[in-house]
Amino acid sequence: MGRYTIRRLLQLIPVLLGTTFLINFMVWQLPGGNPFANRCGDRPCPEAFVAAMTEQFGLNDPFWLQYLKYLTNVLQGNLGVNFNQVPVIDLIKLAYPTTIKLALLAVAIEAVVGIGLGVISGLKKGGFFDSSITIFTLFLLSLPVFVTGFTLQWILGIQLGIINPTVSAGAPWSELIVPAIVLASLNMAFTTRLTRTSIVENFRADYVRTAVAKGLPRRRVVGIHLLRNSAIPVVTFLGTEIGALMGGAIVTEGIFNITGIGGLLFGSIGRRDYTVVVPVATLLVVVYLLANLLVDLLYGVLDPRIRYE
Known part of the structure; x- marks a missing residue:
């Protein structure tokens, strides 16, 4: 039973990597434009704000780099902050x-x-x-x-x-x-x-x-x-x-x-x-x-x- 449990735990690793990759890809690559562009109510957001937020959350990086940073942060227990700068873990x-x-x-x-x-x-x-x-x-x-x-x-x-x-x-x-x-x-x-x-x-x-x-x-x-x-x-x-x-x-x-x-x-x-x-x-x-x-x-x-x- 112990050997089977270890084998099943090892099998979870590629499944977890695959599902998290798909989640990140489908969420961040969805069409609809920059998610920061419409966060200022009825008025368009200033370009400086959009650029700063885009840089903070790494949307200018290639997707593979975004995913690698996400995995690294998760393994360190860091889930980052949301768009309102509130820690996600909280x-x-x-x-x-x-x-x-x-x-x-x-x-x-x-x-x-x-x-x-x-x-x-x-x-x-x-x-x-x-x-x-x-x-x-x-x-x-x-x-x-x-x-x-x-x-x-x-x-x-x-x-x-x-x-x-x-x-x-x-x-x-x-x-x-x-x-x-x-x-x-x-x-x-x-x-x-x-x-x-x-x-x-x-x-x-x-x-x-x-x-x-x-x-x-x-x-x-x-x-x-x-x-x-x-x-x-x-x-x-x-x-x-x-x-x-x-x-x-x-x-x-x-x-x-x-x-x-x-x-x-x-x-x-x-x-x-x-x-x-x-x-x-x-x-x-x-x-x-x-x-x-x-x-x-x-x-x-x-x-x-x-x-x-």
Whole structure:
């Protein structure tokens, strides 16, 4: 396992270099003119200002040199400053902890509720619970996230007063529960359907029939043999969702007024402040890669038949 982990970590290096190269190329080489030319409101910016900013951020350099400088700075822990001369690392430190908390809560809800409902639905195939859960998941899948968010905000926050309609500064865990439910709602339905399908398929597998024929208790058959093997595709899905939730929380953060990475990324794109877009996108790539590595390592824990030579 240790040798496999080292090999997978080494494989992440060219992937990380390739993705960061593409991110830098697509962001800084997009058409639209100099990003500093329209930063003075309705009036055109002075040529001296545009020239100074262009020189500061190295836009006169060849792209390969810009990318090399970016990699060098990142390896030294220097993410530079944005167009307003605010250190990018400070902006990320302010926004990232909140989004991490929101994403972790959302993944936990997806895993607990989604897998739980999927197991019940798969074991009760064709019954009342299976039909009810199927209708519930189809209902969630048909609702856009912003509809679910505004509905829960209006009912629980405005009408019933159970929650704060907007998350307060500092984003305490208790106030992030409902936004996390909103963020997880769509993927929770996918997790439920995926778990149900995997349970139904594996329930007919030979190893499950053998366990039943040996007279093992149903709890052991389901918990040890059936659930562990059925969880492999679910873990794969949840692992890839960690990065997606951290980058895709723009709508949820906007509804509940959460100061997170989604709002920071969206605002920076709108202002064409690429000095923030590129580091944030790079961090999301790192999260994706580490999540996929963790998922691969969990395979050996969930299924003892899997061995890494």
